[in-house]
Every structure is written in C-alpha cells, then in structure tokens.
Amino acid sequence: MVNKQIAEATKVELDLSQDETKAINEAVNSAVNEEIKNAASATSEIKVEDIISKDNRYKVLNSDDVISTNKIGDIEVKILYEIESEEKEFKCTIKVVDTIAPIIEYDEEVVTNQDENINLFKHVSVSDNSLEEIDVKVEGEYGFNKPGTYKLEYVAEDSSGNVTRRDFTLVVKEKKVTKPSAKPSSNNGVIGKTSKGFDIKKINGVFYIDEILIVNKTYALPKNFVPKNTYESAVDVKTNCQTCIDKEAYNSWLKMKDDAASLGLGICIQSGYRPYNLQKSLYNNYVERDGKKAADTYSARAGHSDHQTGLAFDLNSINDDFTKTKEAKWVNDNAYKYGFILRFPQGKEKYTGYKYESWHLRYVGNELAEKLYNNGDWISLEEYFGITSKYSD
Ligand SMILES: [Zn+2]
Structure with a gap:
C-alpha cells in the first residue's frame, strides 16, 4: 500500500539575471513557496503561471511549465515577465525535497520456535510519499537458535534522509523436548x-x-x-x-x-x-x-x-x-x-x-x-x- 502524499517544497531558489529584479525574486520566491506549500496537500501539479500571476507587481508573459511536486529533485522553470513596460526573463530552480518520513506497517510481536528461522521482513512493509522503493533494516541483536525475547527495531530511511523507526518484539520460544512415548510393549516382539x-x-x-x-x-x-x-x-x-x-x-x-x-x-x-x-x-x-x-x-x-x-x-x-x-x-x-x-x-x-x-x-x-x-x-x-x-x- 502506497500512501500518496505530495512532497513539501521547503526550498525554492530563484536565480534572477538582473539585480533590479531582486524584489521580484523575493516576491516570486515567497509566492512559489507559499503556493507549493498550500498545494502540497491537494494536488501534485502546480502551474507556474498560476503562482506567479497572483502577484500584482509583475505579470507573467509566457510560462507553461508544470511543476510536479510529487517528485524529488530540481525543477528548472523559465519565466517571462513584464515590469514597468519592460520585458524580462528569469530562470528559477525549484528544489523539491521530501520532509515526510517513510511509513512502516509492521507486527509489534513476531513469534517463532527455537531453530525455526523466519523472515522478519515478511512482518513489515514500508511506503513513502516519494514513491521510491525504500529498504527496511532490522536493528538489534537476536538469534533464532537462542530462546528469548528480543527488543528490535525496524528502520526505514528515504533518500531525503527522513528516518522512521518502529520498535517490535521477537519472541523465540524454547524448543519443546519431546519425551519418547512409552512403548506399547517393552519386549519388541x-x-x-x-x-x-x-x-x-x-x-x-x-x-x-x-x-x-x-x-x-x-x-x-x-x-x-x-x-x-x-x-x-x-x-x-x-x-x-x-x-x-x-x-x-x-x-x-x-x-x-x-x-x-x-x-x-x-x-x-x-x-x-x-x-x-x-x-x-x-x-x-x-x-x-x-x-x-x-x-x-x-x-x-x-x-x-x-x-x-x-x-x-x-x-x-x-x-x-x-x-x-x-x-x-x-x-x-x-x-x-x-x-x-x-x-x-x-x-x-x-x-x-x-x-x-x-x-x-x-x-x-x-x-x-x-x-x-x-x-x-x-x-x-x-x-x-x-x-x-x-x-x-
Ligand atoms: Zn528349494
């Protein structure tokens, strides 16, 4: 099961070509940031045009780039704008990062018998909003040959460094010593x-x-x-x-x-x-x-x-x-x-x-x-x- 959540844009960098557009830079920056944040809970796609044009101080002339925030990484956006009757262009790189840790679904207690090795990874599944495949690890010491109750952890980390840890217990039950059953006849024929x-x-x-x-x-x-x-x-x-x-x-x-x-x-x-x-x-x-x-x-x-x-x-x-x-x-x-x-x-x-x-x-x-x-x-x-x-x- 994949829990689809849209990545949150925590960092937006705008590379303006000219100094006088610094104000715009900030405005765009702020606007893009805000919009992406707002959009994050609702949709996975944001039209750059929709973002930029909300700011009255400038007007976007041409932009049909689509920013998809469900994918981690850099997005290059080229924006044409008009300010004080002068047409300008800037490029911005929007860096989408993931701030949501993987989701671990797991069994809190796993039970087996001594010397019966089981696959602990069959008791856990991991999903992440980034849709990437995430490896889960088991941390802690245990041994199937040694009866006991082991406190262990499932640990999953996505590529953005978000880590989820979940405690679980592995119980290895002592092997039952089967007593030889009494023979029906002691003389063996x-x-x-x-x-x-x-x-x-x-x-x-x-x-x-x-x-x-x-x-x-x-x-x-x-x-x-x-x-x-x-x-x-x-x-x-x-x-x-x-x-x-x-x-x-x-x-x-x-x-x-x-x-x-x-x-x-x-x-x-x-x-x-x-x-x-x-x-x-x-x-x-x-x-x-x-x-x-x-x-x-x-x-x-x-x-x-x-x-x-x-x-x-x-x-x-x-x-x-x-x-x-x-x-x-x-x-x-x-x-x-x-x-x-x-x-x-x-x-x-x-x-x-x-x-x-x-x-x-x-x-x-x-x-x-x-x-x-x-x-x-x-x-x-x-x-x-x-x-x-x-x-x-
Ligand atoms: Zn014969």
Missing part, C-alpha cells in the same frame, strides 16, 4: 530365547532370530505373508516366480550369476518365490505320490517353505543330478561370498528336517553366510541359532 541364547522375535506373525527371518518345520509363515521389496512384485502372484526375490538378494544373485558365467559356469533360478497356495498343492501332490512321511523329508508344508519368503530359490535342475555338476561345486564353495547359504547342507537332516539340497540357496547376508559356510564345512541355520525344525504333529 521377543517371545523367547533359543538354546544358544538368541532372542526369538515374532513380528506380524513372522519369526526372526538375530534379524534373520526363520521358516522351517517349527516356525511357520502366516498364510497371507507376501514378501515386500522384491525385484519384481510378489503381490497377487499365483505361480512360481523366479524374479519375485528380495531386491538385495536378487542383486547379489545377479552378480553371483555373472561371476559364475565368467568362469564358464551356467547357473539359473529354476524355482523362486512360491505363494502359500502353490506350496500347498505341490506338497499335497507329493503326499499323494510318496506318502506324507516321505514328502516331509523333501517338501515343505504350506507356510513352512523357505520359498514363501522371497529370500530363497532353487538352481538349475532340482534333483541330485545337480549335485555332481561343476556348477554345484562352485556354488557350494562361493555362494557365501554373495550372502547365500546352502539352507539344507549335506549330513544336517537331523537339524534342518530335510535331505541335502545342493540347489537350494537362501539369502542371509554376507556376515552370517560366511559363518555358516565355515570354511566348507557347512553349519545349518538350526545348529547355529540353536532351534529345532519339527512339525508339531
């Missing part, structure tokens, strides 16, 4: 300890030991468990999916596959993520073919399969023929470098509950994988954590 002293956690129906998701004959996944953060989405997948594998695991697998290929070894994922219902029908088929007791030695019941985690997959040909291949040998000796373990190592049936599977890899991360690799003498997850793998029936 811990439901017990393994025989080796590891915490067993159950989160959303899923068992974890030392942050490793555990699935075996003892520990089942919920029927509706679908892995998240997989390379390709496992949501609504009904069949075996080779790429619905945990992103981290899959990226590690791609590297492993490349490294194998560079040695002339071909490995591929034959069976990856399997949803609950697929595992259910697979298992039921095996039971029908071989009977339940036999099926339980090589196939998991629904909800008990590593394949439902999205962290496991089978390589190449899913049978003992694979075990004899140079690929299987390389996988056995190198998978741990990529964070994979042989989930069902040779000679560990009594721990894992399953026969040896040279083709079944499970991702657990490099650290644990190297421990379980055990320089080639694989340890099962069950042994390492001290857990069982037995169905309850």
